[in-house]
Amino acid sequence: MIKLFKVKEKQREIAENANGAPVKKQSAGELRLHKDISELNLPKTCTxxxxxxxxxxxxxxVTIRPDEGYxxxxxxxxxxxxxxxxxxxAPKVKCKTKVDKHILFIYDGVFLYRFLNITVDKLMWYLRLGGLLISAVLCVQQPNHEDPLNHDAAAVLRDNPKMFESNVRRAMAGGYVGQTFFARCM
Known part of the structure; x- marks a missing residue:
């Protein structure tokens, strides 16, 4: 085991001498994230x-371009x-696109992990980044009116899906839905 540390130390010294600058040591989180990103198999709707x-x-x-749904x-x-x-x-995730908070579980731009049935402070260590991204894609493509943040939007989705679709189209094209203005996101 000690030899392993000596080898790593020697490699760091060689890298420092080659570049002339000290090599930044990666945190455990950076190492894990690097692994998660290298293993990502994103759907074509995600970049x-x-x-x-x-x-x-x-x-x-991350940009999500749904290829189905509302x-x-x-x-x-x-x-x-x-x-x-x-x-x-858990990662801090913010939606930069203004959307109806019911659909993407967003409150004041902050993405909530509610759709995964976990809270931000209880993110499981074994949950991979890919799982979070896939869940976000599914959340956009298949809104759930049974566990809403915005009860009014959920009622419209449940009771009048055509009106809900019209509201979504109006919002995405850039316009008002009720008293709220949405910038174009198409």
Whole structure:
């Protein structure tokens, strides 16, 4: 075991000498996130990007473009901020696209993990990033009126799906639904 540490130390020294700068040690969360991202098998409706560059894996964006359901044709942008202690602390996810909070379980832009039946502070260590992303995609494609944050929108979805679809289309095209204005997201 000691030899392993000596080998790692030697590799770090070689890397420092080659670049002239010390090599940043990755946190356990960064290592786990790197593994999760490398294992991602995203559906064609999802893309991931790193606005700060590939050196900053802890902050990234995911774009979801549903290919079915009420939100077909919409573009929904989520930003992820991942803690160095990931997966013991859930990523902070914000939806940058203003949408009806009932559908995506978003409250003031903050994405809630309610659809997974877990709370942010109880994210299971074995839950992978891919599972969170797939769940978000399903949440967009198949809104659930049985466990809403917005009871009015849920009632419209349950009682009058055609009106709900009309409201979604109006919101995605850029317009008012009731008293709330939505920017175009198509």
């Amino acid at each position: 991931i990007s790193f606005p700060s560059g590939k050196d900053d894996l802890m902050n990234f964006e 939100y077909l044709g919409g573009i929904f942008l989520f930003s992820f901020q991942v803690s160095p202690v990931y997966p013991h602390e």
